[in-house]
Structures are given as C-alpha cells and as structure tokens.
Amino acid sequence: MLNYKIIIRTLGFLLIGEGLFMILPLIVAGIYNDGDTSSFLYSALITITVGVVSMMLTFKAKKNIGRREGYVIVSLVWIFFSLFGSLPYVFSGSIPNYTNAFFETISGFTTTGSSILNNIEELPHGILFWRSLTQWLGGMGIVVLSLAVLPAFGIGGMSLFAAESPGIAPDKVNPKIKDTAKILWNIYLMFTAAETILLMFGGMNFFDAICHSFTTMATGGYSTKQASIAHWDSAYIQYIIIFFMIMAGTNFSLSFFAITGKPRKMFRNEEYKFYLIFIGIAATILSIGLILTSNSGIEQSIRDALFQAVSIITTTGYATSDYLLWTPFLTAVILMLFFIGGSTGSTGGGIKIMRIVLLIKNTYYEMRRLIHPNAIIPVRFNKKSVNQQIITNVLAFFFLYIIVFFVSTLIFMVFVDNFETAFGAVATSLGNIGPGIGSVGPSATFAHIPDGGKWFLSFLMLLGRLELFTIIVLFSPSFWKR
Amino acid sequence: MLNYKIIIRTLGFLLIGEGLFMILPLIVAGIYNDGDTSSFLYSALITITVGVVSMMLTFKAKKNIGRREGYVIVSLVWIFFSLFGSLPYVFSGSIPNYTNAFFETISGFTTTGSSILNNIEELPHGILFWRSLTQWLGGMGIVVLSLAVLPAFGIGGMSLFAAESPGIAPDKVNPKIKDTAKILWNIYLMFTAAETILLMFGGMNFFDAICHSFTTMATGGYSTKQASIAHWDSAYIQYIIIFFMIMAGTNFSLSFFAITGKPRKMFRNEEYKFYLIFIGIAATILSIGLILTSNSGIEQSIRDALFQAVSIITTTGYATSDYLLWTPFLTAVILMLFFIGGSTGSTGGGIKIMRIVLLIKNTYYEMRRLIHPNAIIPVRFNKKSVNQQIITNVLAFFFLYIIVFFVSTLIFMVFVDNFETAFGAVATSLGNIGPGIGSVGPSATFAHIPDGGKWFLSFLMLLGRLELFTIIVLFSPSFWKR
Numbered sequence: 001m002l003n004y005k006i007i008i009r010t011l012g013f014l015l016i017g018e019g020l021f022m023i024l025p026l027i028v029a030g031i032y033n034d035g036d037t038s039s040f041l042y043s044a045l046i047t048i049t050v051g052v053v054s055m056m057l058t059f060k061a062k063k064n065i066g067r068r069e070g071y072v073i074v075s076l077v078w079i080f081f082s083l084f085g086s087l088p089y090v091f092s093g094s095i096p097n098y099t100n101a102f103f104e105t106i107s108g109f110t111t112t113g114s115s116i117l118n119n120i121e122e123l124p125h126g127i128l129f130w131r132s133l134t135q136w137l138g139g140m141g142i143v144v145l146s147l148a149v150l151p152a153f154g155i156g157g158m159s160l161f162a163a164e165s166p167g168i169a170p171d172k173v174n175p176k177i178k179d180t181a182k183i184l185w186n187i188y189l190m191f192t193a194a195e196t197i198l199l200m201f202g203g204m205n206f207f208d209a210i211c212h213s214f215t216t217m218a219t220g221g222y223s224t225k226q227a228s229i230a231h232w233d234s235a236y237i238q239y240i241i242i243f244f245m246i247m248a249g250t251n252f253s254l255s256f257f258a259i260t261g262k263p264r265k266m267f268r269n270e271e272y273k274f275y276l277i278f279i280g281i282a283a284t285i286l287s288i289g290l291i292l293t294s295n296s297g298i299e300q301s302i303r304d305a306l307f308q309a310v311s312i313i314t315t316t317g318y319a320t321s322d323y324l325l326w327t328p329f330l331t332a333v334i335l336m337l338f339f340i341g342g343s344t345g346s347t348g349g350g351i352k353i354m355r356i357v358l359l360i361k362n363t364y365y366e367m368r369r370l371i372h373p374n375a376i377i378p379v380r381f382n383k384k385s386v387n388q389q390i391i392t393n394v395l396a397f398f399f400l401y402i403i404v405f406f407v408s409t410l411i412f413m414v415f416v417d418n419f420e421t422a423f424g425a426v427a428t429s430l431g432n433i434g435p436g437i438g439s440v441g442p443s444a445t446f447a448h449i450p451d452g453g454k455w456f457l458s459f460l461m462l463l464g465r466l467e468l469f470t471i472i473v474l475f476s477p478s479f480w481k482r
Numbered sequence: 483m484l485n486y487k488i489i490i491r492t493l494g495f496l497l498i499g500e501g502l503f504m505i506l507p508l509i510v511a512g513i514y515n516d517g518d519t520s521s522f523l524y525s526a527l528i529t530i531t532v533g534v535v536s537m538m539l540t541f542k543a544k545k546n547i548g549r550r551e552g553y554v555i556v557s558l559v560w561i562f563f564s565l566f567g568s569l570p571y572v573f574s575g576s577i578p579n580y581t582n583a584f585f586e587t588i589s590g591f592t593t594t595g596s597s598i599l600n601n602i603e604e605l606p607h608g609i610l611f612w613r614s615l616t617q618w619l620g621g622m623g624i625v626v627l628s629l630a631v632l633p634a635f636g637i638g639g640m641s642l643f644a645a646e647s648p649g650i651a652p653d654k655v656n657p658k659i660k661d662t663a664k665i666l667w668n669i670y671l672m673f674t675a676a677e678t679i680l681l682m683f684g685g686m687n688f689f690d691a692i693c694h695s696f697t698t699m700a701t702g703g704y705s706t707k708q709a710s711i712a713h714w715d716s717a718y719i720q721y722i723i724i725f726f727m728i729m730a731g732t733n734f735s736l737s738f739f740a741i742t743g744k745p746r747k748m749f750r751n752e753e754y755k756f757y758l759i760f761i762g763i764a765a766t767i768l769s770i771g772l773i774l775t776s777n778s779g780i781e782q783s784i785r786d787a788l789f790q791a792v793s794i795i796t797t798t799g800y801a802t803s804d805y806l807l808w809t810p811f812l813t814a815v816i817l818m819l820f821f822i823g824g825s826t827g828s829t830g831g832g833i834k835i836m837r838i839v840l841l842i843k844n845t846y847y848e849m850r851r852l853i854h855p856n857a858i859i860p861v862r863f864n865k866k867s868v869n870q871q872i873i874t875n876v877l878a879f880f881f882l883y884i885i886v887f888f889v890s891t892l893i894f895m896v897f898v899d900n901f902e903t904a905f906g907a908v909a910t911s912l913g914n915i916g917p918g919i920g921s922v923g924p925s926a927t928f929a930h931i932p933d934g935g936k937w938f939l940s941f942l943m944l945l946g947r948l949e950l951f952t953i954i955v956l957f958s959p960s961f962w963k964r
Contacts, residue, residue, distance in 0.1 A: 068853070329895040332904070336892055359881045366878040367955050371550070388870060395877030396848040399841045402884055410818055413811040419902060419919075422814070437901075473849050 003069050005061030010073050011080055012054025018081055019048030024133060025088065028207075029126030036124040039091030047084040068479065074145065075471055078138075078462050082106035085134055094127045103446065103454040108134030110465040111142065111347055113221030113317040113434030114425075114457070116447040120226045125207060128224050132211035139218025139347035140188050142465065143252050147345045148180035184252050187259065192217050195244045202237040216244045219347045221317030221434040228319040228442070229307070238303055238320055242310050249275065249314030249342035270382045271354045275313075275343050278353065282309040282337055289330040312337040315349040317434020319442035335437060338427040349432025349464055351401055358386065358394045400468050405430055408460055415453030425449070429460040485551050487543030492555050493562055494536025500563055501530030506615060507570065510689075511608025518606040521573035529566040550961065556627065557953055560620075560944050564588035567616055576609045585928065585936040590616030592947040593624065593829055595703030595799040595916030596907075596939070598929040602708045607689060610706050614693035621700025621829035622670055624947065625734050629827045630662035666734050669741065674699050677726045684719040698726045701829045703799030703916040710801040710924070711789070720785055720802055724792050731757065731796030731824035752864045753836045757795075757825050760835065764791040764819055771812040794819040797831040799916020801924035817919060820909040831914025831946055833883055840868065840876045882950050887912055890942055897935030907931070911942040 022044035029037040065073070085108070086101035088094075095101040100116045107114045108131060117123070192213045199209035208224050215222045225231035229241060247255065254272055257265040266272055286305035291298055304321040311318045312334055323334045340356055342348015361379045368377055378385035405426060412422040416439070424436025425446070435442040446454065463471050473479055504526035511519040547555070567590070568583035570576075577583040582598045589596045590613060599605070674695045681691035690706050697704045707713035711723060729737065736754055739747040748754055768787035773780055786803040793800045794816055805816045822838055824830015843861045850859055860867035887908060894904040898921070906918025907928070917924040928936065945953050955961055 067855075328899045328901065329892070332892045332895040332901065335901075336888055339888065359878075360885075362874065363878045363882050363885075364958075366875060367951060367958050368960055369875075370951055370955055371958070371961050373549075388874070392844065392870070392873060392877070393848060395874070395881065396841075396845045398881055398884075399877065400845050402880075403842075403845075406818055406821065410811070410814045413814040417810045419810065419814065419817075469849060469852055473852055476846075476849050476853070478850055479853050 002072065003062060003064060003066070005058040006063065006065055007069055007072050007076070008054050009058040009061045010065070011076055012051045012058070014077050015051030015054065015080060015084060016048050017051075018084060018137075019044045019046075019051060021133065021137060022047065022088065022130070025126040025130035028129040029124065032125040034124030034126060036088070036092040036094070036126045039088050040126060040130070042091055043084070043087035046087060050084070070149075071470055071473055071479075074149075074466060075462070075474060077141075078106070078109055078465065081109050081134075081137075082458075085109065085130075088127060088130050092124065092127055094123050099451045099454050100447070103458055104131070105134060106458045106461055107434075108220065108222065109138035109141075110432055110461040111135050111138045111218045111220040111315075111349065112429060112432045112461045112465075113215070114428060114436075114440070114446050114461075115222065115434075116445055116449075116454070118226070118445050118447060120224065128211060129207070131222050132214040132220075132224070135218040135220030135222055136192070136214035138465075139220060139248070140185065142347055143184050143188065143345065144177075144181045147184060147251075147253055148177045183256060187252055187255055188217060190259075191244065191247060191255075195240065198240045199237060202232075202234055202240060204232065204237060212241070213244070216241055216316065216318075217248045217347065219245065219248045219314045219316040219342060219349070219432075221311070223318065230320045235299070235303060238307055241318065242307055245310045245314045245316050245318070246279070248316070249310075249346045249348040251343045251345035253345055254343075268382075271343050271357065274357045275353045278340060278356075279306075279309055279313055282313065282333065285333055286330055289327065289333070293327050293330070308334060309337065312433060313340055313348075314342050314346075315431055315433045317428075319435060322441060322443045324437060324441040324443070331437065335424075335427070338424075338431050338433060341431060351398065351431075354381075355394045355397060357381070358391060359398055362391050362395070397468065400472070401430070404460075404463065404468060408456075412453060412456060415450045415456065425453075425457060426460060429457040430464040432461060432464050484554065485544060485546060485548070487540040488545065488547055489551055489554050489558070490536050491540040491543045492547070493558055494533045494540070496559050497533030497536065497562060497566060498530050499533075500566060500619075501526045501528075501533060503615065503619060504529065504570070504612070507608040507612035510611040511606065514607040516606030516608060518570070518574040518576070518608045521570050522608055522612070524573055525566070525569035528569060532566070552631075553952055553955055553961075556631075556948060557944070557956060559623075560588070560591055560947065563591050563616075563619075564940075567591065567612075570609060570612050574606065574609055576605050581933045581936050582929070585940055586613070587616060588940045588943055589916075590702065590704065591620035591623075592914055592943040593617050593620045593700045593702040593797075593831065594911060594914045594943045594947075595697070596910060596918075596922070596928050596943075597704065597916075598927055598931075598936070600708070600927050600929060602706065610693060611689070613704050614696040614702075614706070617700040617702030617704055618674070618696035620947075621702060621730070622667065624829055625666050625670065625827065626659075626663045629666060629733075629735055630659045665738060669734055669737055670699060672741075673726065673729055673737075677722065680722045681719060684714075684716055684722060686714065686719060694723070695726070698723055698798065698800075699730045699829065701727065701730045701796045701798040701824060701831070701914075703793070705800065712802045717781070717785060720789055723800065724789055727792045727796045727798050727800070728761070730798070731792075731828045731830040733825045733827035735827055736825075750864075753825050753839065756839045757835045760822060760838075761788075761792055761795055764795065764815065767815055768812055771809065771815070775809050775812070790816060791819065794915060795822050795830075796824050796828075797913055797915045799910075801917060804923060804925045806919060806923040806925070813919065817906075817909070820906075820913050820915060823913060833880065833913075836863075837876045837879060839863070840873060841880055844873050844877070879950065882954070883912070886942075886945065886950060890938075894935060894938060897932050897938065907935075907939060908942060911939040912946040914943060914946050 022040050026037060026040035029040055082102055082105040086105040089101035089104060090098055095104060103116055195213040195216055196209045199212060200206060211224045229238060250272060254266045254269055283306040286309055287302045290301035290305050294301055307320045308323055323331050339351060341350015341352045344352050344354045358381060365377050365379050379391055408426045409422050412426050416422055418438050421438030421440055424438050425440050428434060428436040440446055504522050508519060508522035511522055564584055564587040568587040571583035571586060572580055577586060585598055677695040677698055678691045681694060682688060693706045711720060736748045736751055765788040768791055769784045772783035772787050776783055789802045790805055805813050821833060823832015823834045826834050826836045840863060847859050847861050861873055890908045891904050894908050898904055900920050903920030903922055906920050907922050910916060910918040922928055
C-alpha cells in the first residue's frame with residue numbers, strides 16, 4: 001500500500017511554500033499599483049489554506065517516504081503547483097481562459113517557456129514577475145530534485161553516477177538532502193544576482209533584469225517583451241545572456257567546484273567538454289550559414305548563431321532572431337538541436353549531453369566489437385568504465401524518448417493538420433525548450449492550438465521535465481502491485 | 483592486410499552471374515521486339531568480360547575470406563551490380579542520364595523501389611523486365627546473405643540468434659552456405675511462381691504477373707504501370723498481392739518450416755506474432771480512419787488500409803491509394819510505419835520487427851527494474867532469456883539508425899528546401915521502402931531531386947539495406963588497422 005497520507009502531507013507542505021512565494025508578486029503588484037494586487041492575495045490565501053488543511057488532515061501520517069511515494073510526490077507536485085499557480089492569471093483577468101492559464105503556468109514551472117500570450121507588454125508587472133518566478137522556482141526545483149533528492153533515494157539518471165548515494169538509511173535522507181539543497185540554492189541565488197547586476201549595467205531596468213535573470217537561470221525563456229531578447233539591440237546584453245544560459249545548462253555541482261576553487265574538475269568533466277563542443281560545432285555551422293545568407297554583417301551573424309544555438313541546446317528558448325526566416329538548411333540545424341538538451345544536474349531539459357555522449361560512445365564501441373568480436377571493450381566515461389546496466393538504461397531512455405516523440409506527434413495531428421507544427425510543438429514541449437517550428441515558431445505563440453492540444457502539450461512538458469520514466473512508471477501495473 | 487585478390491575474384495565471379503542474368507531480359511526483348519535487344523547484349527558482354535578479366539587477374543588468390551573481407555565484398559557487390567546493372571537503361575536510351583540510371587538500378591537491387599521514371603508504360607518490355615529482375619535478385623541476395631552467408635561468418639544481426647552458426651571452420655563454410663542458399667532459393671522461386679499463377683487467374687497478363695511477382699517477393703515495389711497496383715481495380719488481385727507481401731516480409735526460414743509441415747513453429751515465433759499484430763493494429767486504425775473520412779465504401783476502405791499498411795511495413799512500396807491525399811492524421815500513421823520494417827531474414831528492410839520488439843521489451847523491463855531495483859530481470863524472447871550483449875547491439879543499432887536519419891535529413895536539406903520532402907525521402911531510402919512524403923509521395927517520382935541528392939539517397943539505400951553497421955564499419959579506422 002502506498003503511504004497516501006505522507007503524499008498528501010508533503011504536497012500540502014509544498015503548496016504552503018508556493019502560496020508564500022506568491023507574496024513576492026503581491027509586493028511587486030503593490031509597488032507598481034497596476035491593479036492586480038488582489039488577485040495575488042486571493043491566490044496566495046487559497047493555496048496556503050489548501051496546503052494547511054491538507055497537512056492538518058494528515059497530521060498522523062507515518063513519516064516513511066519510499067521510492068514509490070517519491071515517484072508519486074514528484075509527479076503530483078508539478079501538477080498541483082500549476083493548478084494553483086495559474087490562479088493569479090485567471091483572477092487578474094490577464095488570461096481569462098483556464099486552459100490557457102494552466103498551459104502558461106506549467107510551461108513556466110517545467111521551465112519550457114512556450115507561451116499563449118500575444119500581448120505580453122500590456123500585462124501588469126505583478127503578473128510578469130510571477131510568470132518569471134514560476135520558471136525560477138521550477139528550475140531550482142529540478143536541480144534540487146536531480147542533484148539532492150533523487151540520488152538520496154537512489155533513483156533517476158544522475159543517481160546512477162553518484163557513487164555516494166546508495167545505501168543511505170531513510171532517517172539519514174533528510175539532513176543530506178537539506179545540506180546539498182542549501183549549497184545549490186546559494187549558487188542559484190548568486191548566479192541570479194550576478195546576472196541581474198550585469199544586465200542593469202547594460203541599461204536594462206531592474207524589473208526586466210531580474211525577470212530575465214530568473215528565466216535565464218531556469219533555462220526557461222519567458223521574457224517581459226513580446227520580441228524576447230531581440231527587444232534589446234545590445235550586443236553586451238545578448239552576450240551576458242549567452243554566458244548565463246551556458247552556466248544554467250551546466251551541471252550545478254560542477255559550478256560549485258568552479259566557485260570553490262576547483263575549476264580543473266569542471267574542465268576535466270567529459271559531459272562539460274562535450275557540452276561546449278556541441279555548442280561550438282552548432283554555432284560554427286550556423287555562423288557560416290548566416291554570414292553567407294543574411295545581410296546582418298559578420299559580428300551580428302556570429303552573435304545570432306551563438307545565441308540561438310545556446311538558447312536551443314540549453315533548452316532556454318529565448319530568441320534574438322527568428323530561425324524560421326533563415327534558409328531551410330539552417331532551420332533544420334536548429335531542429336536537430338531540439339534533440340540534444342542541457343547537462344545532467346542543470347536546469348536544462350531534453351535528452352541531455354551525458355546520454356548523447358554515452359550513446360555515441362557505445363555505438364562506436366559496438367562497431368569495434370564487430371571487428372574484434374572476442375575483445376571485451378567497456379564504454380569509458382570520465383576515465384572510468386561504465387557499468388553495462390547504465391548503458392542499457394540510457395539506451396532504453398533514448399528509445400522511449402523517440403517513441404514518445406513519434407507517437408505524440410501522431411496524436412497531435414488530431415489537433416493541428418500540419419505535420420511541421422505537430423513535429424515542432426511536440427519536440428519543443430518534450431524537450432522543455434519553448435518555441436517550435438511551423439505555426440509555433442519563435443515569433444508566434446501557442447494561442448491558436450485547440451484546448452485539447454494545449455492539455456496534451458502540458459502533459460508532454462511534464463513528461464520531458466521528469467525524464468519520462470518518472471511519469472510512465474506510474475502507468476505500469478507492477479508499480480501499483482504490492 | 484586485407485586479401486584484396488580474393489575480394490576482386492569474388493566480385494568478378496558475381497559480375498559474371500549478373501551478366502548471365504542479363505540474358506533473361508535479352509530474351510524478353512527479343513520476344514517483344516521493342517528494339518532494346520542490343521542494349522542487353524552489350525551490357526551482358528561488358529559485365530561478363532569485366533568479371534572474367536577480374537577472375538583471370540586474380541587466379542592465384544588465396545582462398546581465405548575472413549570477416550573483414552566479407553564486409554568489403556558485401557558492400558562492394560551492391561555498388562558494382564548497380565554500376566553495371568544501369569548500363570541497359572543508358573544503352574537503350576530509356577534513362578539517358580547516368581545518375582538517374584544508377585539511382586533506378588540501386589533502388590532496384592536494394593529492393594527500395596523509389597523511381598525517377600514518369601513514363602513507365604512507354605518503356606520497352608525488356609527494360610521493364612530487367613527493372614523488376616534487379617529487385618528480385620536483390621531480394622534473393624539479401625535473404626541468402628542474412629540467413630546463409632552472414633551466420634556462417636558469425637556476423638550480422640541474425641547470426642546473434644543462430645545458435646548453430648559460431649565455430650564453423652572456414653573450410654566448412656562453403657558447403658553449408660550452399661545448402662542453406664539452395665533451400666531458400668527454392669522457396670523464393672516457388673512463391674514467385676505461385677504468385678504469378680494466381681495473378682494470372684485474376685486477369686493479369688503473364689508479363690505483368692511475373693514482373694509483379696518478382697517485385698512483391700523482393701518487397702521491392704517496382705510496377706510495370708505508372709499508377710502502381712491502383713492500375714488494377716480488382717479486389718482479387720489486390721488481396722493476392724497483400725498475401726504475398728506478407729509472405730515476403732516473413733523470415734524465410736519460418737516459411738521453410740511452414741512448407742515442410744511445421745506451421746506451429748511459425749506461429750510460435752514471437753517476431754512473426756508481433757509482425758502480424760503490428761499489421762493488424764495499423765490496418766485497423768487506417769480502416770476506421772478511411773471509413774470515416776473517405777467516400778470509398780467499407781470494403782474498399784478496409785482493403786486500401788490493409789494494402790497500404792502491409793506495403794509500408796513490409797517496405798514494399800506499392801500503392802493502391804495515395805496516402806498523401808488522406809487526412810493528415812492518417813498520413814502521419816503511415817509515416818510512423820516508415821520506422822518499423824519487415825522481419826529479420828525476410829526481404830523487407832527498415833529497423834525490423836525483432837529489434838522493435840526487443841526495444842519495447844527492454845524498456846518495459848527497465849521500468850520494472852526502476853520499481854524493483856534489486857531484482858534481476860532479463861529480457862525474454864521466444865521463451866529464452868536474451869543475452870545482454872544482444873540488447874546492447876540492438877539498442878546501438880536503433881540509436882545509429884535515428885542519428886543517421888536525422889543527420890541525413892539535415893544534409894538533404896542542402897538539395898531540397900522542403901523539410902517534409904527531406905524527411906520523407908531520407909526515411910524511405912534508409913528503410914528501403916520506395917515512396918516518401920512531400921514532393922516524393924506515391925503519385926510522384928524522384929526525377930526532380932538534384933543529381934547530388936540522388937547519389938546521396940543511393941548511398942542511404944545501400945546503408946539501410948546492409949543494416950548500417952556493415953557499411954559504417956568500413957569507415958572506422960580500426961577496421962583498416964592490422
């Protein structure tokens with residue numbers, strides 16, 4: 001039997017947290033006095049009340065959270081955060097349709113960044129702040145989850161590599177999670193503050209700077225401007241954002257080493273090396289392409305190429321140039337980048353660099369095995385040989401990702417009649433990127449997608465954010481068996 | 483050092499075989515007296531001469547053919563057969579452009595069926611016969627290769643499952659290959675004869691019947707009519723072809739058991755079961771879709787659905803209905819089928835049913851491992867547990883297939899500016915199917931693709947036909963090291 005009480009109790013606790021965070025946009029709304037103050041007040045009260053009642057009803061819950069309870073909590077928290085987090089949009093009238101409000105909120109919490117808004121600059125400051133904050137909280141959530149919580153339970157892709165994680169007794173889980181989470185929280189906060197200050201140096205006002213720092217560090221991609229980062233025609237601002245997108249797409253425990261005076265550990269890490277190599281290759285191809293085919297001049301071509309490559313690989317989704325207006329070959333390059341993703345332990349989504357590198361290495365070794373069938377050739381990563389079970393897990397993940405992608409594209413054709421749009425919308429939702437191709441490109445919105453399609457994409461965002469298995473395992477009969 | 487002499491000698495031997503087979507269309511040309519007789523005479527003479535000279539120059543070659551020589555021969559034989567096999571098209575003036583002639587020939591030998599011809603019915607009988615014959619020979623070649631030659635060398639996907647194959651001494655290889663090949667050859671011949679007779683019962687003339695039997699059994703898909711099988715508005719003919727397409731996409735060693743009185747062995751085979759299940763599911767979805775959206779009536783809707791599903795899954799590529807004219811959702815269903823493929827040991831191409839089933843099973847077991855991390859749960863196939871190494875190989879194959887597919891689509895965008903066309907052309911070439919989507923659908927041809935694009939697709943057909951690794955291993959430096 002699942003310990004339902006502790007599930008409800010934990011969710012209640014987290015909802016109180018969400019409600020308290022709503023006080024921040026409440027303050028912003030108060031300062032700017034745009035008339036949306038009451039909507040945050042009501043939303044916060046409702047959310048906190050539900051949280052408190054949930055905790056009160058489950059006062060006597062046993063404290064043991066097992067692996068299965070973990071899966072359920074992790075899946076439900078994103079859903080409940082989005083259900084309650086969409087209230088401010090509805091109450092303020094900024095997004096009257098609840099489907100749209102939910103889509104915008106889960107796209108925020110999953111750090112996807114796909115939006116249904118086409119009047120961003122008309123919205124009150126409180127709402128814009130909350131919109132950016134959902135991404136920042138979602139980004140922090142995923143980092144803590146993948147680097148602190150999941151390894152402690154011995155589940156998730158990262159845990160496979162965390163040598164110190166298995167064998168922790170349940171009573172030791174909590175202190176360890178808290179310590180790791182505190183360190184990560186500090187790094188995240190520090191980076192956000194640094195970016196905010198640097199953006200203000202470039203002439204951005206405090207409000208825009210902090211909102212963009214929130215969504216950069218989360219690799220979320222929500223902007224306070226309809227034109228996204230293209231709104232600021234400043235090379236300085238764009239390079240600052242490129243730098244912080246790269247940081248956000250980096251494993252935060254590597255950043256921790258770099259900050260604490262061990263930068264070598266960072267550059268010796270194979271995932272980090274390949275992350276920079278992938279960005280380098282993509283940016284080079286796009287740069288050459290844009291220099292040859294656009295009229296932007298060399299510096300801007302390189303900047304546009306680098307910005308878009310980093311934005312898509314890190315799964316941020318900001319835009320300084322509409323890649324659908326590039327020559328089809330360059331658009332196709334961008335489309336390939338949809339299937340890479342950030343580093344493990346970063347806020348980036350997608351398949352992830354580590355998996356891609358392991359897959360490439362395994363394929364290369366498989367060929368060597370064909371030529372020398374009797375040789376035992378293990379795949380090596382970070383100078384250690386990788387357990388066969390990890391390879392199988394990574395390969396199974398890749399297969400599942402592609403199958404989910406194909407089947408979802410097929411299902412999505414029920415909602416839109418255009419193959420490119422379906423392909424792009426599904427790829428961008430599953431990879432937590434933001435913009436797609438077809439009618440959901442960087443200059444367009446998701447507003448025209450039918451309601452059913454929006455709920456479907458919302459589900460895909462969650463599926464991608466929690467790396468498929470976490471959600472799909474809930475649909476497996478053996479999960480519910482004793 | 484590779485034994486180059488035996489490579490040249492073997493290729494020479496096989497070229498003589500190809501030259502001798504050219505005598506068949508020569509006879510057909512003579513009977514119909516369409517004026518293309520001399521083109522076959524010259525082509526046969528050139529091919530046989532090159533073969534004889536190659537053998538004479540390598541008279542003293544040592545007879546040992548190792549694993550590496552095997553890879554080189556298998557890759558080169560398809561290329562050389564296509565280089566010489568395109569001569570009749572050029573000499574007869576039927577396809578004056580050599581690139582087009584090569585494309586049509588390699589599309590034949592690889593049993594793909596993509597065509598550049600838009601005047602099929604104007605072509606002389608000898609040329610049409612040769613066109614069908616290239617597919618028939620290619621289909622036979624791949625069956626012998628996968629069920630007789632490769633297992634004897636202990637290489638290839640099938641060999642992994644052939645318990646009796648490893649450990650055969652080199653001097654015992656030849657008789658064993660010959661025995662197995664003879665049995666397969668007889669089955670192939672028998673099926674071809676049976677289909678020809680049954681098609682003639684349906685009112686098809688002998689020439690069309692034998693040409694279509696050739697290309698059905700090869701899962702090739704070349705027709706003697708521009709409208710493909712839609713030319714015959716006969717339910718009987720279409721059901722006969724559906725039946726033989728299903729037989730051609732079945733492992734020929736299972737057909738051997740069925741014929742020799744052990745049909746149970748066939749229906750107990752898990753790959754065969756899933757093959758029928760996949761066809762059943764696809765045909766059901768398409769049937770419901772066509773009944774709801776087309777004006778064809780129930781019987782024809784079901785027949786069209788079944789025909790197209792079988793044609794694509796078996797990678798034949800015949801058409802009785804243009805799926806690009808169906809509602810986009812149904813077209814997308816067809817597109818998904820591009821990534822399945824026939825059974826191992828059949829003439830069908832693509833990823834193959836066995837691999838797909840193993841991938842699905844492994845993913846399911848991976849989820850069970852997530853819930854019960856300490857349980858050892860091996861993947862089972864045909865009631866035996868599958869070696870982990872086979873799973874890794876299958877997973878690596880899938881990854882490579884998807885990577886080659888994506889990168890090739892990207893490269894192909896250099897030749898055509900349309901994403902759908904690139905996607906479809908690459909998928910259909912790599913899967914050895916025939917028609918694609920976009921501007922290379924079932925009612926269109928590949929004539930408008932630029933020359934560079936045609937050579938690129940030709941390469942992909944070969945890559946797909948030889949299951950990627952066989953070709954890619956040749957580009958690996960360790961292959962050429964001592």
